Amino acid sequence: MRLKPVARKSLSDAVFEQLSQEIVHGRMRPGTPLPSERALCDVLRVNRGAVREALKRLSQAGLIAIQHGGGTRVLDFKQTASLDLLNRLLFHHDGTVDLRVARSVMEMRAAMAPDIARLAALRRSPGQVLQLDEMVAAMAAQEQDLLALQVLALQFWDLLTVCSENIAYQLAFNGLRHSYEGMREALVEVMSEELRDLAAYRRIADAVRRKDGEGAGQSAQALMQHGSRGILQLLAALESSTDDQAANGEEDDDDEQ
Amino acid sequence: MRLKPVARKSLSDAVFEQLSQEIVHGRMRPGTPLPSERALCDVLRVNRGAVREALKRLSQAGLIAIQHGGGTRVLDFKQTASLDLLNRLLFHHDGTVDLRVARSVMEMRAAMAPDIARLAALRRSPGQVLQLDEMVAAMAAQEQDLLALQVLALQFWDLLTVCSENIAYQLAFNGLRHSYEGMREALVEVMSEELRDLAAYRRIADAVRRKDGEGAGQSAQALMQHGSRGILQLLAALESSTDDQAANGEEDDDDEQ
DNA sequence: TTTAATAACTGGTATGACCAGTTGACCATC
């Protein structure tokens, strides 16, 4: 019997959740005016303060635009939202994972990792080298447990990102991690090849010790490649079997003129 | 006579601004408990609703953690915030640009651009090819005006990111763009070499037309490299001339053991 | 010493009033 802490949501959280889902899943198109705050109070049966707190958060997240006296309208979140929206986009309303979003996350991960490793090698402190060694040792000790390896791998990359001394990478990593953790357990099998490749993590850590930026980058790229392969294959297979939205033309087109 | 819309901030915006600056600039360390909502009302001379709206936004931005009944404390934003915090980090309290943050943005940009171009080449629609052509043509027409070129280049990359059909890249690009626009005019000179290299943009657009992912990626990498060079040199020069916080040891160390 | 009740915090919700900005209809003016 595995019990989890009961989720406790404040009213404004619930309002935020409902409205953001409506917007993100396309039930409220960009440009659509939102009901007035007082109208939302009526519909949602909460006080105006709760509604306002939620609207302020939606505004900050880039989902809506509020104008004093003029009303509130839905924005195109693809142009205005930031990475922390990923975990909301990751799941369909039925709880299944949106594979296009998952693929996006894996692609971005693969592009960033080599440069993170490269910079980490150039800028790491001596103490961080030791931390990386401990990390790799911990992974070697957990070689059997894929889930534990996955967590450790995440921590490994977290540490490497800190070593890179690049605040943009750190913040982007935070956003990616939040969404990645949402699908982590679902991916543990397809990523087993990457997770078990302890030698690759070793190579990265060694290159970082040598301050060998290129070596670290290449090792990271190799690790990402043979790790992402399985996922991309899985996604391609699932996509070809679910051609439900294939309304428009497919590949091998030429310029229409 | 160039007039701009007058800036109008709501109270909760002002509160959010003040508190986030306090946190981001390190005057409130992670773990520090915030004053209670009622205490903040007293200090800031605003009603509790305004304070609560601001706190909810700070919580969503990953800067604080609110616990019902338990109080509110400051988080380590480097571990919990997302990319949209960049534009707040970019400026010191005196208004000058934080060069470490600027360097981070340029590095991340350089790492993402080649993969964005690669994916765009693989997934673009015929219509998007035409849009890219128009974009390059518009840049050729503005060859003299660096500021206009900079704006167009930003739009070029925006379009390319849309072509990549990678939602993570799109969201990350939004975050980077917001911070980039904050330092855009300051960088126009150092980036002139990149902005004037219309042939490179042409090469990328052509590779995208040919669905040549590798070609597009390489062209993008080349463009980024010779564009970022000037900036990194500038940053290195400025850093070496301002060695004020060089309390700890410098390079060429070895493992302490 | 341990445990249970409690008082004094904390944040969360509710209500009703009023201030302030926007919009559109209407109207006088030019």
Add this chain to the structure above:
DNA sequence: GATGGTCAACTGGTCATACCAGTTATTAAA
């Protein structure tokens, strides 16, 4: 016909005052 003023009916923004709900340190009882 175009311009600018007036006004009513929206919209969001601010405020004060309750009270509910959860946490924590204190205190009294076992």
